[in-house]
Amino acid sequence: MVVVVIVGIILTIGVASTGRYIRAAQLAGTRNILMEDLGYARSLAVMRRKTYEIRFNSSTYSLVQLSPAATIWTHTLPAGFTCTATDTATYYAWGLTAPISVTVKRGSADSTTVQLAANGSVSHN
Numbered sequence: 001m002v003v004v005v006i007v008g009i010i011l012t013i014g015v016a017s018t019g020r021y022i023r024a025a026q027l028a029g030t031r032n033i034l035m036e037d038l039g040y041a042r043s044l045a046v047m048r049r050k051t052y053e054i055r056f057n058s059s060t061y062s063l064v065q066l067s068p069a070a071t072i073w074t075h076t077l078p079a080g081f082t083c084t085a086t087d088t089a090t091y092y093a094w095g096l097t098a099p100i101s102v103t104v105k106r107g108s109a110d111s112t113t114v115q116l117a118a119n120g121s122v123s124h125n
Contacts, residue, residue, distance in 0.1 A: 023110055030081055031104050031112045035122045037063070037075060038089060042120040044072075045091035056085040056102065081106050095120050 038054065041063055045052045051066045059082055063072040077083060085102040099118050105111040113125045 023106065026078065027081075027104065027106050027110050027112055030078060030106075031114060031124055033075070034061075034083070034102060034104060034114055035124065037061070038114070038116055038122045039120075041089065042091050042095055042097070045093055046095045049093040051093060052091045054089040054091075056083055056088070058082045058084070061085075077104075089116055091120065 041052050041054050044050075044063075052072070053064045053066060055062050055064055060074055060076050061083060062074040064070070065072055081104060083102055083104050085100055087098065087100045089097060089100055089102075091097050096118060097116060097120055100116045102114045102116070103111055104114065115123045115125070117123070
């Protein structure tokens with residue numbers, strides 16, 4: 001009986017830590033996709049020599065070509081995730097942009113921030 005109780009305690013601890021790991025991995029995956037999309041937008045602006053913006057809403061963000069105006073794609077965040085940005089990410093034909101921060105949240109507790117530098121480089125905290 002003591003062995004069964006000990007095994008039960010160990011399993012309970014394992015399940016709790018597995019849940020935290022899964023939540024952290026999902027947040028990191030969503031952040032990494034956002035970082036790739038920001039890099040792609042910069043590459044597209046330089047390659048096509050046009051100005052592009054990434055416009056953020058709470059659960060989606062869209063890549064928009066400014067002239068002629070056209071939405072290239074819209075990315076929907078996974079259920080339960082939201083993003084907030086300090087501004088629109090604007091990429092000019094020479095690859096530069098205004099610095100912004102984008103915070104990705106899952107629920108109210110888990111969050112991560114992506115930084116976009118003026119030279120177009122992307123990093124996270």
